[in-house]
Amino acid sequence: MKFKLSHSTTYEYNAPVSFCHNIATLRPRASKGQQLLDYQIQITPQPSEISERTDFFGNHI
Amino acid sequence: MPTTTHSWLTNYRTDNRYDELFSKQGELKPYWKKLFEAFDTLGDNALTARQKDIDWLLSENGVTYNVYNDPKGMHRPWILNVMTFVLHQKEWETVTAGIQQRAELLNLILKDIYGEGKLINKGILPHEVIYGHRGFLRQCAGIDYHTEKLLSVYAADLSRGTDGRLWIVNDRTEAPSGMGYSLENRATVSKTMPEIYSRMHVQGLSGFFQELNRMLVNACPGRKENPNIVILTPGSHNETYFEHAYLASFFGYPLVQGNDLVVRDGFLWMKSLQGLKLIDVVWRRVDDAFIDPLELREDSQLGVAGLLDVVRRKNVAIINPVGSGVMENPGLIPFMPAVARYFLGEDLILPQIASWWCGQEKEKNYVLQHLSQLVVKRIDRTNRENIYFGEFLTVEQLGNLKREILARPYRFVAQEKISFSTTPNLNHDILEPRNLVSRAFCIAAKSGYSVMPGGLVRVAPDTGSIRVSNQRGGTSKDFWIVSDSPIPHEADYFWKNKSALAVSGLADLPSLTAENLYWAGRYVGRTLVTARLIRMVMRQMALVQNQNEQPDSITLQILLKSVTHLTGTYPGFAEEAEDGTLAMEKPLEEMLSVILDKNREGSLAHTIGMFSNAYYAIRNLWSSDMWRVFEDIQKLWRALEESIDPSINRILKTLNQLITRLIAFMGLIEESIMVQQGLLLYFIGLQLEQSALTITKCRSLLTIKYDKQIEYDLLEYLLTSHESLNIYRYSYRSFIELEHVLDLVLLDVEYPRSLTFMIKRLRKDVARLPHSKGGTHLISYQKLVFEAFAKLRLTASETLAKTADGETYKRAELDTLLEELSDLLYRTSRSISSTYFNHTDKQNQLFKQSFPL
Numbered sequence: 001m002k003f004k005l006s007h008s009t010t011y012e013y014n015a016p017v018s019f020c021h022n023i024a025t026l027r028p029r030a031s032k033g034q035q036l037l038d039y040q041i042q043i044t045p046q047p048s049e050i051s052e053r054t055d056f057f058g059n060h061i
Numbered sequence: 062m063p064t065t066t067h068s069w070l071t072n073y074r075t076d077n078r079y080d081e082l083f084s085k086q087g088e089l090k091p092y093w094k095k096l097f098e099a100f101d102t103l104g105d106n107a108l109t110a111r112q113k114d115i116d117w118l119l120s121e122n123g124v125t126y127n128v129y130n131d132p133k134g135m136h137r138p139w140i141l142n143v144m145t146f147v148l149h150q151k152e153w154e155t156v157t158a159g160i161q162q163r164a165e166l167l168n169l170i171l172k173d174i175y176g177e178g179k180l181i182n183k184g185i186l187p188h189e190v191i192y193g194h195r196g197f198l199r200q201c202a203g204i205d206y207h208t209e210k211l212l213s214v215y216a217a218d219l220s221r222g223t224d225g226r227l228w229i230v231n232d233r234t235e236a237p238s239g240m241g242y243s244l245e246n247r248a249t250v251s252k253t254m255p256e257i258y259s260r261m262h263v264q265g266l267s268g269f270f271q272e273l274n275r276m277l278v279n280a281c282p283g284r285k286e287n288p289n290i291v292i293l294t295p296g297s298h299n300e301t302y303f304e305h306a307y308l309a310s311f312f313g314y315p316l317v318q319g320n321d322l323v324v325r326d327g328f329l330w331m332k333s334l335q336g337l338k339l340i341d342v343v344w345r346r347v348d349d350a351f352i353d354p355l356e357l358r359e360d361s362q363l364g365v366a367g368l369l370d371v372v373r374r375k376n377v378a379i380i381n382p383v384g385s386g387v388m389e390n391p392g393l394i395p396f397m398p399a400v401a402r403y404f405l406g407e408d409l410i411l412p413q414i415a416s417w418w419c420g421q422e423k424e425k426n427y428v429l430q431h432l433s434q435l436v437v438k439r440i441d442r443t444n445r446e447n448i449y450f451g452e453f454l455t456v457e458q459l460g461n462l463k464r465e466i467l468a469r470p471y472r473f474v475a476q477e478k479i480s481f482s483t484t485p486n487l488n489h490d491i492l493e494p495r496n497l498v499s500r501a502f503c504i505a506a507k508s509g510y511s512v513m514p515g516g517l518v519r520v521a522p523d524t525g526s527i528r529v530s531n532q533r534g535g536t537s538k539d540f541w542i543v544s545d546s547p548i549p550h551e552a553d554y555f556w557k558n559k560s561a562l563a564v565s566g567l568a569d570l571p572s573l574t575a576e577n578l579y580w581a582g583r584y585v586g587r588t589l590v591t592a593r594l595i596r597m598v599m600r601q602m603a604l605v606q607n608q609n610e611q612p613d614s615i616t617l618q619i620l621l622k623s624v625t626h627l628t629g630t631y632p633g634f635a636e637e638a639e640d641g642t643l644a645m646e647k648p649l650e651e652m653l654s655v656i657l658d659k660n661r662e663g664s665l666a667h668t669i670g671m672f673s674n675a676y677y678a679i680r681n682l683w684s685s686d687m688w689r690v691f692e693d694i695q696k697l698w699r700a701l702e703e704s705i706d707p708s709i710n711r712i713l714k715t716l717n718q719l720i721t722r723l724i725a726f727m728g729l730i731e732e733s734i735m736v737q738q739g740l741l742l743y744f745i746g747l748q749l750e751q752s753a754l755t756i757t758k759c760r761s762l763l764t765i766k767y768d769k770q771i772e773y774d775l776l777e778y779l780l781t782s783h784e785s786l787n788i789y790r791y792s793y794r795s796f797i798e799l800e801h802v803l804d805l806v807l808l809d810v811e812y813p814r815s816l817t818f819m820i821k822r823l824r825k826d827v828a829r830l831p832h833s834k835g836g837t838h839l840i841s842y843q844k845l846v847f848e849a850f851a852k853l854r855l856t857a858s859e860t861l862a863k864t865a866d867g868e869t870y871k872r873a874e875l876d877t878l879l880e881e882l883s884d885l886l887y888r889t890s891r892s893i894s895s896t897y898f899n900h901t902d903k904q905n906q907l908f909k910q911s912f913p914l
Contacts, residue, residue, distance in 0.1 A: 021324065021355045021366040049326055051370065056199035 002037070027060040073492050079221055079482040080494055081146070092149050092261075092543050099257045109490050112143040114253040123680065123688035124245055125303045139303070140536045141246050143253070144487045146497065146518040150264070150544035156227050156501065157512040159411030160217055164503045164510040166397065167234060167388045168212040169404045175202045175384060185399050189420050189471035195441040196235070196386030198349060200356045204373055206382060207282050210505040213380045219499050221482035222412060229413045230479055230498065234381060234388040236346045239500050239517040241304030242537065244270070244311070247515065250539040262548055263541040264514035272506045274312060280378040281341040288341035291317045291331060291571075295347050295363045297678045305346050306681035316681050319347070321571040324367035329377045332572040334897055335831045342378045349386040352379075391474040392418045392440035414479060420471035428475040429466065432459055435475040437466070450478075486520050486536065495520035499540060515540040570739050576898040577679045578739040582746025584672035585730075589723050590754040591665055594627055595656060596716040597782040603709045608649035615767070616774045621648055623761035627754060629663040630655050649709075656712065657702060669698055684733040690726045694719065741829055748823045749890055755816050756883050758782070759807065763799070764876040766864050776802050785814055803858040803875075816882075817853045824850055827889075832896055842892035849885040852878060 007026060027039050043050070055061050073082075082093050089097075100108060124139040148156075173180050174197070180186040191197050216237035222228040247266055251258045281288035292314050294305040309316035315331065322340065323330050330337035345352065351361035353368040371377045393400075394416040401409050417424040418440075428435060437449040449462055466473050483494035497520045502513040518538040598620045602608055605617065612618055618634075625633030625644075632638050633655070634645050644651035659666035676683075676691060683691075701707060701715045730743060762775050776797045780786040783806060793801040809815035824846050827833055833840055839847060861875040 019323075019325075023355060051327075051374075053373070054203075056202040 023061060025059060025061055029059055073485060073494065079223065079225065079480070081221070081482050081484040081497070085225060090149075092147055095543075096145075096147060096257070096261060099260050102256070106490065108143055108487055111253050112487055115141050115143055115249055118249050118252065119245075120692070121689055122245070122249075122685050123303070123683075123692065124242075124249075124307075126242075126300060139242065139245075141249060142486050142520070142536050142538050143250070144485050144492065145250060145539045145541050146484050146499065147261070147541045147543055150542055152227075153514065153542045156219070156411065157514075159227075159229075159409075160215075160501055160503050160512050161510040162401070162405070162407065162410050163217065163229065163232070163397075164212060164215045164505075166401055166404060167215065167232060168210050168505075170393070170400060171211045171234075171382075171385060171388055174387070175204065180400065180403070183403075185403055186393070186396050187418075187420055187471075190390065190392040190396070190418065190440065191387060193420075193440070193469075193471045194387050194390055194392070196349060196384070196389065198357065198384040198387075200353075200369060201382070201384035204369075204382075205375070207375045208280055208378060208505075210510075211382050212385060212388070213276060213280065213382075213505045215503045215510070217501050217503070219411075219501060220414075220479050220497075222414075223480050224412075226412055229411050231391075232389055232393075233500070235349055235386040236381065237500075237502065238301040238304055238346070240273075240502050240513070241301075241307040241311070243502070243513070243515060243517045243540065245307060246517070246537060246539040261541060261543045262546065263543055264548055266513060266515055269502075269504070269511060269513040270311075272511050273504050276504050276506060277312075277342055277344060277380065280380055282375050282378055283341075285341060289331075289339060290314045290342040290344065291322075291340055293317055293319070293322070293343050293345040293347050295319075295351070297674075297680075299346070301346070303680075310681045314344070315569070315571050315574070317571050318573055319361075319363045319365050321573045322365040322368075324365055324371055327371060327374050327376055329365065329368065329371045334570050334572065334575050338569065340377060342380065344380045349383050352383050357383075387441075390440050391416055391438055391476065392420070392471075394418075394474070394476075395424075415477045417475045418471075419466055419473040419475065425466065425470045428473070429463055432463065432475075434478075436478055437462060437473055437475045439472050440474055441472070452478075481521075484518075484520065484538070486538075495523070495536075497521075497538075514542045570742075572898060574679060574682075575739055575742050576894075577675055578682075578742040579746040579893070579898070581672075581675040581679060581730075582743035582748075583750040584668060584675050585723065585727060586747045586750035587754065588665070588668050588672050589720065589727075590751060590758075591628055591668060592716055592720050592723070593784065594624060594758065594782045595652075595665060596713060596720070597778055598624055599652065599709055599713055599716070601778070602649065602652065603713070608709070609647050611643075611646045612648060616771050616778075617648075618645060619762065619767075619771070619775060620778060621645065621652070623758065624652070624655060626761040627757050628655055628665070628668075630661060653707075659702075666698070666702070669694070682733075682739070684729065687726065687729045687733055690722055690729060694722050694726065697722065741826055745823065745826050745830075745893065748819050748826065749886060752816055752819045752823065753883065753886050755783070755806065755814075755819070756879050756886070760876065760879045760883075763803070764872050764879065766870055766872060772799065773797060779806070783814055785812075788812065788814075799862045800858040803861050807861075808853060808856070808858060817850070820846060820850045820853065823889075827893070830893075830897070840896070842889045842896065845885050845889040845892060849882050849889075852881060852885075 005028070011020070024041065026041065028034065028036055030036055053061055082089055084090055103111070119139055119141060126137050126139050170180065170186075174186075174191050181188045181191065212234060214234075214237055216233035216239060217229055218231035218233070219227045220230045244266060277290050278288055281290075290312075292305055292309045292312075294302060294309075294316055296302065296318050299305070306316055308314075317331060321332055322343075323332060323337070325337070329340045329343070331340050347363045350358045352364040353366060354361045354364055355366040356369045357364070368377075368379070369383060372379060372383065394413045395418050397413060398409050401407050417428050417435075419425040419428055428437070431451075433451040433454065435451045437451065439447050449458075451459070454462065481496035481498065484497045485492040486495040497518055499516050499518045501516040503510050505511075518540045519535045520538060522535055598617075601617055601620060602612075605612055605614070612621070621634040625631060625635040632644070634648070634651060637643055654661060654664065656665045658664045659670050661667055673691075673695065680688075697715060697718055701712070704711065707715075727747075731740065758779065762779050766772070767775065776799060777786065780789050780797070780802065785805060789797065789801070789805055792805065805812060805815060807816045810817055810821065812818055824843070827842055827846055833843055856874075856878060861872065861878065863874060864870065864872050
């Protein structure tokens with residue numbers, strides 16, 4: 001079976017915010033019974049810095 | 062058995078099996094004998110006299126230790142005993158080798174558990190000991206460090222066992238404290254007993270500290286000549302804040318808090334007045350879990366969001382690396398010998414205190430059977446709470462403990478009771494044996510590890526006590542490693558400072574320090590002006606018959622109201638209170654509250670408290686003279702607070718002394734801190750505050766026209782509280798007129814206490830701030846100050862002294878001017894804050910995850 005998942009997070013602030021550090025744990029991992037076919041992440045406004053890594057348990061961050 | 066001319070040891074009773082003075086055969090060890098013979102040369106009661114010298118020196122230098130929940134407040138004085146602890150070089154060599162070995166082992170374990178995991182895979186370490194420890198941070202796994210050694214700073218607590226050898230009691234790998242205190246102890250003792258010190262051939266400490274410096278420099282990613290190094294502190298409320306400030310000023314590195322730092326573009330930066338400065342190395346004194354609120358504990362105000370990511374990219378080095386806290390783990394003790402054989406093929410050099418980890422069936426059963434004879438700890442809370450002494454527990458407590466152990470056995474370790482050795486401590490002229498623990502320090506050096514020749518020794522607070530801990534009022538000692546032959550003399554604490562970030566310019570000043578200096582200036586100004594006004598008003602009150610009745614004199618009523626306006630202690634004398642009472646009916650009571658109630662915002666006591674906090678936060682910039690005067694002020698004020706029902710005379714006396722000391726303090730600040738270090742910020746704060754308060758004073762005393770006699774008196778009192786009466790008489794003769802007063806206090810361009818002068822000075826000072834443009838345009842706060850200055854220059858005292866026709870009581874022009882000026886100054890302060898201190902806005906956490914660390 002093929003699944004298409006989408007998730008959206010929106011932040012609303014009371015006052016202007018100059019900077020925000022985030023961790024997104026969104027990307028599904030490849031494991032028994034599932035295989036990731038395609039993955040896209042869109043962030044607005046454009047992040048000035050973004051990086052990806054794998055954590056201690058093998059999740060994608 | 063006294064072997065010297067003096068009866069040092071006649072009263073020295075040791076029931077203890079092991080006292081440091083005596084060998085196994087019961088003879089006084091030769092190096093102790095030498096020490097006592099040296100003491101002989103000092104004469105009678107000499108030791109006690111030297112002890113007094115030490116106490117005095119420490120107090121002069123403000124050496125403190127904060128004890129949490131101490132009723133006397135923070136800043137407990139550090140206690141150092143004149144009787145030093147001595148070990149011979151020969152014995153120390155073995156200890157050094159043992160500590161080096163242990164540091165290397167812990168380093169390798171640390172590398173392995175966050176990396177390949179061989180130890181756990183091969184079963185040498187059970188996984189619960191590591192993964193079950195709160196200090197194991199999964200977020201730190203897999204980080205590739207650029208330094209060869211992970212563990213850069215290591216401390217070991219040692220105690221002498223029954224076999225006469227020194228045993229390891231505790232490992233400290235997170236942010237071990239004590240080096241600064243050892244340095245201070247050594248400096249103090251060598252100053253008070255120089256002859257003894259040189260006779261005993263004691264190894265000096267400066268070599269070790271040079272290596273520490275080199276270690277920090279070499280830790281820089283990318284090997285720069287002059288890396289930017291900072292010391293990260295949790296702040297002035299931390300137990301060992303004194304040490305952070307001390308080490309910062311000793312090495313010349315900026316002392317920063319979490320909010321001074323920010324992560325941008327994959328690098329770590331320090332917020333300074335000029336802008337952002339790149340940081341290469343962080344010597345952190347903040348615990349692991351608090352260091353990154355993004356990835357670790359989210360409620361932490363002490364760290365920097367995104368810091369771990371910068372480490373992963375190898376753009377910053379953190380000493381010790383985050384996650385090293387897992388090595389502070391008594392659960393490791395039973396497995397260390399196996400680890401030593403695996404990694405190094407060696408046996409452990411230094412013995413460890415016998416420990417049983419309850420995660421293993423046999424050991425757990427042994428522990429449960431012998432619970433009342435053992436000491437039980439959790440593997441991950443060895444710092445403070447939760448050490449159970451079996452012999453002191455009630456049956457019920459033992460039962461509870463048993464249940465806890467059975468529920469999660471891997472969390473617990475039992476150890477045999479430490480048999481401390483005892484060492485002599487001087488107590489009122491007599492030597493008493495006291496249990497001791499010593500801490501040795503070790504740092505990563507060019508080839509392996511380097512151990513400090515000495516360390517920090519702490520003894521129990523009295524002869525009967527078993528537990529030695531700073532938190533329970535322990536005493537410290539200097540630690541001497543002596544040899545039989547003279548030591549080649551080392552240059553004292555001097556080496557070329559390789560860091561670029563020694564605060565050498567205003568632009569390099571960390572933002573928080575700058576803000577603290579600014580507020581330090583404002584609070585000292587506020588304290589001084591408030592004290593002077595209150596003094597003047599109290600003097601008038603002293604002349605009144607019954608001080609707790611509404612005063613007849615209208616003048617006095619106006620004065621009292623001005624106190625409320627100046628201090629902001631509304632409703633005070635100016636308005637009716639919520640319950641309808643009028644403070645004016647009980648003026649003495651209200652005045653006492655304005656002076657002494659430290660919980661009342663605006664009161665003199667409250668202001669002094671704020672002043673103290675602001676200064677304590679920047680203590681790494683002080684000179685020792687400043688500390689002495691500061692302490693004087695604290696003592697003076699405490700004495701007044703503690704006195705019951707102080708008379709007006711007592712208060713006046715205290716106010717006089719307070720004012721004198723404040724002036725001394727202000728003079729010292731101007732001498733001791735350089736402009737580049739932020740003195741400019743202090744001046745700006747001071748001028749702003751003094752200007753604002755002058756305006757308030759004038760508004761409350763001069764804007765309403767009263768009867769001639771009242772007016773005359775008010776003018777005189779204003780001048781008195783402004784310390785300007787003499788100058789007035791010199792310039793204008795004895796008769797006091799409003800216009801002349803306005804000229805002197807508000808408009809004079811040359812008189813330092815005049816408002817115009819202060820604002821003129823303020824103009825000059827703000828122009829020197831980093832963002833103030835020298836050229837054609839003025840930045841916001843410059844415009845505001847300029848406008849204030851212009852208004853003052855463009856008016857004249859005759860206009861201000863007039864009252865409008867028809868409305869004969871209010872001097873509208875004066876009032877309007879003062880109101881406008883007040884507003885301009887307020888906006889100036891806001892503008893300066895938002896330009897320079899705004900990035901000190903604290904980080905805020907948006908969401909909290911649900912896995913507690």
